Amino acid sequence: MCGITAYCGNDEALPFLLQGLEKLEYRGYDSAGITILDKSLTTVKCKGRLQLLVDELEKYDLKGHVGIGHTRWATHGIPSHLNSHPHTNDKNTLSLVHNGIIENYRELKEELVNKGYHFQSETDSEVVVHLLDSYYQGNLLKAVQKVLERIEGSYALCILSTRHPDEIIVTKKDSPLVIGKTKNASVAASDIPALLAYTKEVYFIEDNEIAILKANQIHFYDQKGKEITKESSIIPYDIDAARKNGYDTFMLKEIYEQPYAIKETLRGRIQNETILFEELKNIDFLQFNKVYFVACGTAYHACLCGAQILERITHLPVLTQVASEFRYNDPIIDEHTLTIFVSQSGETADTLGALRLAKEKKASTIAITNVLGSTISRDADYVLYTCAGPEIAVASTKAYTTQLILLMLFAYYIAQELHLTVNTKAILQLQQVPWYIEKILEDACQFKEYATMLKDKHDAYFIGRSLDYASVLEGALKLKEVSYIHADAYVAGELKHGPIALIEEGSVVIAVATQPHIASKTISNIQETIARGADVILLTTNHYQVKNVENIYYLPNVEPTLQSILTAIPLQLIAYYSACIRGCDVDKPRNLAKSVTVE
Numbered sequence: 001m002c003g004i005t006a007y008c009g010n011d012e013a014l015p016f017l018l019q020g021l022e023k024l025e026y027r028g029y030d031s032a033g034i035t036i037l038d039k040s041l042t043t044v045k046c047k048g049r050l051q052l053l054v055d056e057l058e059k060y061d062l063k064g065h066v067g068i069g070h071t072r073w074a075t076h077g078i079p080s081h082l083n084s085h086p087h088t089n090d091k092n093t094l095s096l097v098h099n100g101i102i103e104n105y106r107e108l109k110e111e112l113v114n115k116g117y118h119f120q121s122e123t124d125s126e127v128v129v130h131l132l133d134s135y136y137q138g139n140l141l142k143a144v145q146k147v148l149e150r151i152e153g154s155y156a157l158c159i160l161s162t163r164h165p166d167e168i169i170v171t172k173k174d175s176p177l178v179i180g181k182t183k184n185a186s187v188a189a190s191d192i193p194a195l196l197a198y199t200k201e202v203y204f205i206e207d208n209e210i211a212i213l214k215a216n217q218i219h220f221y222d223q224k225g226k227e228i229t230k231e232s233s234i235i236p237y238d239i240d241a242a243r244k245n246g247y248d249t250f251m252l253k254e255i256y257e258q259p260y261a262i263k264e265t266l267r268g269r270i271q272n273e274t275i276l277f278e279e280l281k282n283i284d285f286l287q288f289n290k291v292y293f294v295a296c297g298t299a300y301h302a303c304l305c306g307a308q309i310l311e312r313i314t315h316l317p318v319l320t321q322v323a324s325e326f327r328y329n330d331p332i333i334d335e336h337t338l339t340i341f342v343s344q345s346g347e348t349a350d351t352l353g354a355l356r357l358a359k360e361k362k363a364s365t366i367a368i369t370n371v372l373g374s375t376i377s378r379d380a381d382y383v384l385y386t387c388a389g390p391e392i393a394v395a396s397t398k399a400y401t402t403q404l405i406l407l408m409l410f411a412y413y414i415a416q417e418l419h420l421t422v423n424t425k426a427i428l429q430l431q432q433v434p435w436y437i438e439k440i441l442e443d444a445c446q447f448k449e450y451a452t453m454l455k456d457k458h459d460a461y462f463i464g465r466s467l468d469y470a471s472v473l474e475g476a477l478k479l480k481e482v483s484y485i486h487a488d489a490y491v492a493g494e495l496k497h498g499p500i501a502l503i504e505e506g507s508v509v510i511a512v513a514t515q516p517h518i519a520s521k522t523i524s525n526i527q528e529t530i531a532r533g534a535d536v537i538l539l540t541t542n543h544y545q546v547k548n549v550e551n552i553y554y555l556p557n558v559e560p561t562l563q564s565i566l567t568a569i570p571l572q573l574i575a576y577y578s579a580c581i582r583g584c585d586v587d588k589p590r591n592l593a594k595s596v597t598v599e
């Protein structure tokens with residue numbers, strides 16, 4: 001949530017700031033603003049879409065070579081002009097942007113008000129700029145150090161000062177921030193896509209580290225102000241990867257990118273019938289007596305599948321928990337517990353907090369993420385990368401299916417390492433999944449037709465059992481996220497325990513029945529909804545003969561453990577076309593953010 005850009009160089013700052021904020025729109029926001037330094041500070045900001053800020057900037061002639069930008073997603077204070085970033089001090093000599101939450105801002109604000117400081121906004125962020133002003137005595141780096149000693153919570157900060165006109169100070173804790181170097185400038189942003197049009201050379205700073213950006217150099221410091229050395233990384237993809245490439249929306253583009261993304265995730269992982277995870281070669285899996293999967297949202301649904309498969313084939317006790325609950329439920333874990341944390345961005349606040357708790361309790365930690373150099377990849381004992389590439393649409397599609405692929409590989413890898421019998425047919429079929437998905441995508445018109453059934457509906461009901469239940473949870477989430485249709489997912493066998501009371505004439509039920517040991521039971525549950533007037537869309541395989549259901553899509557006959565990957569594609573397309581038919585902003589659903597970097 002929130003997007004940050006910063007530029008210190010020899011060229012005009014504004015073009016970089018605006019293009020960067022545009023690239024970060026996927027993170028979700030409700031206001032936008034910039035500060036340009038040219039002898040004095042000029043701050044322009046407004047509530048609403050970035051284009052409103054662009055229009056407002058036409059009234060100004062901003063020529064500075066140093067500047068910061070921000071798109072805000074409201075946490076403290078309603079969306080408004082005054083609550084928008086950047087925030088400045090009373091003398092207009094300091095300006096900053098902030099992503100995160102300052103948890104002790106009330107105490108600090110009271111302290112600063114008593115000292116005579118005036119607050120213009122309701123935000124926690126404005127506390128930081130006034131606190132910085134109170135500590136400043138000619139050395140901005142030392143003032144920033146003192147601020148970091150006082151503030152509690154999460155933050156990514158970019159700071160300008162008229163008294164230091166040739167530099168920007170940036171720092172972070174529990175919020176993403178990446179620094180880039182070009183021939184003529186030093187730049188920073190919340191995420192890599194904002195930098196790619198200018199550079200692929202980036203630096204990742206650790207929590208509480210500080211960097212001073214100058215046009216021709218970058219200096220890095222630890223929290224105590226001691227200068228340190230950082231190595232740069234080269235980003236392996238370019239700006240074209242973050243463009244629509246002819247598709248109407250990023251979401252549709254990313255749905256169609258799934259065969260390629262899965263091929264990339266599989267690359268080098270299977271040799272003959274053996275799964276290779278060189279990154280995990282030092283783990284002795286015999287030491288573990290329990291496994292936890294922890295994630296949020298879509299990643300949590302991927303974990304539900306991965307955990308069930310792992311438990312089936314290894315008979316290890318496996319638990320899955322939402323990260324925000326894991327942190328506060330005092331989980332019983334120790335050095336014999338293996339914990340797996342899944343996050344597309346690698347910056348999800350609750351997942352990071354859960355990982356740190358696991359480390360405190362001496363559990364072994366493995367991160368699965370899509371972003372090279374993300375916080376979770378640096379904090380975990382081991383890391384596995386999906387290869388989805390940049391995912392711009394807020395609703396996750398290709399990140400989800402690549403997570404499923406990696407989790408399935410991971411489950412079979414552990415079985416292999418424990419010298420258990422491994423389903424080699426499933427391993428071989430994993431390599432064919434991209435081809436199966438391509439065939440399903442050829443039937444997009446059929447899923448578009450199913451979506452018309454939802455056009456005027458306020459509710460939809462998803463049912464499935466076993467692995468299919470995890471699939472329908474994700475299908476319902478996708479529909480809610482992008483079309484704003486209220487959707488619930490139920491274990492099909494639970495219908496008679498309450499949910500069937502909701503079914504009436506014209507209700508739409510989307511059912512998944514792909515697991516051989518339970519599919520016939522799900523199909524019986526479907527008949528119960530039809531008897532009460534429901535219109536059913538069924539995803540199944542041609543193993544089953546189903547009566548009274550007009551809308552049936554037959555998925556390829558693959559190993560049951562792989563069906564969750566294939567099932568995801570029709571459910572994504574139904575959600576996508578439902579949103580389009582209803583006129584929704586598919587890539588930027590209301591109230592949502594791509595990367596949830598606060599609790």
